[in-house]
Amino acid sequence: MSEKVKIKIARNVVHLPAIALRGLVVFPNNVVHFEVGRTKSIAAIEAAMHANSSVFLIAQREMDIEEPTIRDLYTYGVIAEIKQVLRVSDDLVKVLVEGKTRARLLELDAGEKYLQATVRPVAVRGIAADKRNQVEALVRSLKDCFEEYLSYSPQISKDVVYNIISSDSPLFLSEYMPANLLFKYEDKQTILNESTLLGRLEKLLTLLRQECQIMDIERDLDDKVNARMDKGQREYYLREQMNVISEELGDAEDTRAEADTYREKVKALNLDEESTEKLLKECDRLARMQGSSAESGVIRSYLDACLALPWHTATEDDLDQAHARKVLDREHYGLQKVKERILELLAVRKLNQDVKGQIICLVGPPGVGKTSIAHSIAECMNRKFARMSLGGVHDEAEIRGHRRTYIGAMPGRIISAITTAKSTNPVILLDEIDKLAGDYKGDPS
Structure with a gap:
């Protein structure tokens, strides 16, 4: 009995030139054209043409392998007949083939010229009598799912659509649909590896439903992106129209x-x-x-x-008592009480660094040195000095700034003083504060 089995296997074994395909799976009863660039693959085509025009096509597991071995190839491939060969250049050939028979790879001889494969044709198992209704239901579900797939991919050829819709053959659909739809080559190979027709149809239906779900998500994303783009283009178009109208009216300022x-x-x-x-x-x-x-x-x-405004420009305080006394004595003669009060102010600031702002009031008749004392304080502390005269000011808006609703509104005296001093922490002198005037327009005091 064992001898008969061996004889049967030996009879079915076929030795053919082999081509390892990258990212492409060929199915029986399907015509495919592809380009061949590897030297061994071109030599395999030439050898097949000299023999009987048959060649074994099998997909690689990894696309970047240049010299594939039997471990780098899938188990199942297709025996195909070469219909047409067109040499594009010395290192590129276009081939038109027709898949004939599904076959299993047994051995691979990586010779010097081309790959020689030992293969055994393996047909797909038929349908048991008790499974016919199940297969019929799978075929109907496949067609329904394909119609949904068409709504997402209307660019599919009319011939492909007609052949799928008009056919009721489970074997034809299990080979024609994966060969002509946009599945990944790993998924196509999974279907080719399946030896039972029922298993093929189930896997094909699962893949088709997954593809429909993915394409539904892609469509939602595309719709969102297009909506945003349309909004942007509409705004751009309207702005361009506004520019043209402005130019026509003579107002070309952009x-x-x-x-x-x-x-x-x-x-x-x-x-x-x-x-x-x-x-x-x-x-x-x-x-x-x-x-x-x-x-x-x-x-x-x-x-x-x-x-x-000087947003990030600030001076570092110098609170040294000896330096402050030296500056005050150099700039002013006498005024001991005033100098002592200023030194006390600096001492408090040195002890408490968290003090945000301190106010000192200088009172006296004209010409006694109030303004120059303020300037000396700024010099002692190594700060910028800004003076603002309030004589004759009778509108508080001049100090705090005008409301922006008015044409020609200007910032207030304090903001202007900070801008002039070019520092965020200047010493600001509010001069002639006794000359502020209050009337019916307001009271700045």
Whole structure:
């Protein structure tokens, strides 16, 4: 009995030239064309053409292997008939083949010229009588799932669609569908490895449903991306229209470019998140306005005032008592009580570093040196000095700044003094505070 089995196996064994395919799985009863570039593969085609035009096609497990061995190839492949060979160049050949029979790879001889494979044709097992209804249900489910697949991939050839819809043969569908649909080559090989028709149909249905789910997710993502792109393109189109209208009206000033310049300056300052958000919001408002509008001038003034402030510039305090006394004695003669009070102020500041701001009031008739004492305090502490005269001021808006709703609104005296001093911690002198005037317009005191 064992001898008969051996004779049967020996009779079915076929020796053929083999081609290892990268990322391609060929099925029986399907015509495929592909390019061949490896020397051994070209030699295998030439050997097959000289013999009987049959060649064994089998897929590689890894696409980047140049010299595959039997471990690098899958177990099952296809015996195919070469229909046409077209030499494109010395190292590239286009081949048209038709798959004939599914076969199992037994041995592989990696000769010097080409791969020689020992294979045994293996047919797919038929359907048992009690499984016919199950197979019929699988075929119907496959067709229903294929119609859903078509809604996601309308670019499939009409011939492919017709052949699948019009056929009721389970064997034909199990070979034709994976060969012509966009599955990964590993999934196609899984179907080719399956020896039972029922198992093939089940795996094919599972793969097709998975592909439909993936394509449904892809469609949702595409819709979201397209919606965002459409919104961006619509805004761009409307902005271009606004620019053209502005040019036609003679107002060719481009506030968008100006807003972009302001935006870059704001980002370069590296401010805290709240301040940056506020200034960038003003830049966006400016970009949407006409260059000649009154409000755009207000926003420009506001941004210029904010950008001119010394956000990150500060001087380091010098609280040395000896240095302070030396400076005060050099600049002023006498005034011992005033000097002692100033030294006490510096001593308290040295002991308590957390003091945010200190106010000292200098009182006296004109010409006794109140302003020069303030200047000396700044020199003692190594700080910048800024003087603001309040004589004749009768509107508190001049001190704290005008409301931005007014055309030509300006920052207040204190902000202007900080900008002039170019430091975040200057010594500010509020001079002539006794000359503040209060009337019906307001009382700045």
